[in-house]
Amino acid sequence: MTTGADAVTEGADGAGSVGGPVGAGGTDGAAGAGGVTGGRVLRAQDRPATPWKNGGGLTREVAADDSTAGLDDFVWRVSLADVAGSGPFSAFAGVDRIITVVDGAGMELTVDGAVHTVAAPYEPFPFPGDAATGCRLLDGPIVDFNVMTRRSRAWAHVRMEREDFAVEPRSGVVVLAVVLQGTATVAESGVTLGRFDAVQFSGDDAGTLRVDGVTAIVTVLTTDCDPSA
Numbered sequence: 325m326t327t328g329a330d331a332v333t334e335g336a337d338g339a340g341s342v343g344g345p346v347g348a349g350g351t352d353g354a355a356g357a358g359g360v361t362g363g364r365v366l367r368a369q370d371r372p373a374t375p376w377k378n379g380g381g382l383t384r385e386v387a388a389d390d391s392t393a394g395l396d397d398f399v400w401r402v403s404l405a406d407v408a409g410s411g412p413f414s415a416f417a418g419v420d421r422i423i424t425v426v427d428g429a430g431m432e433l434t435v436d437g438a439v440h441t442v443a444a445p446y447e448p449f450p451f452p453g454d455a456a457t458g459c460r461l462l463d464g465p466i467v468d469f470n471v472m473t474r475r476s477r478a479w480a481h482v483r484m485e486r487e488d489f490a491v492e493p494r495s496g497v498v499v500l501a502v503v504l505q506g507t508a509t510v511a512e513s514g515v516t517l518g519r520f521d522a523v524q525f526s527g528d529d530a531g532t533l534r535v536d537g538v539t540a541i542v543t544v545l546t547t548d549c550d551p552s553a
Contacts, residue, residue: 410458480543
């Protein structure tokens, strides 16, 4: 599985800019400044809860490649899931997954017979989405953060930021910042992201976030993008 997509974001140490249009329907934007064209804010309160593919839990989609794509044909998808009990994970043919515990004591995953303890918060764990995967909760319900990419069409990298950072995606690259703990603030506009709010950068978007807590940075490259560019 490929999870690497480096040289797209970097630590800011107080420098950088974010900008963009103000959107409707629960999205905000930061006013453009210094040639920066913006990022799209995605508020947690605007996400409906939907059943898992196998009906075993609830998921809230943060962002995906195409809002019309379903669970069988997305190229990439980022979501948060409520896991209330032990049981099998949904199978996604041809998909790679990266899962991160956000709330709760964690879980034991059995992936194609191999047992993995996924208990520490904010530590991404990659595995094939088409592997037979069972989940045993260690001590009650959890919330997890999921990144899925269709193996033949996209790949992703997930890292956690606890300090200010700048985002400058290349053409064809999407960078999604999701607040998992505390807050993050778009430096130039003062727009504050609360827990589970997100901001999506793509194309000519660029900017800086001030982090107070933990923010997940998801970098997605599709087969249309040359990683060496």
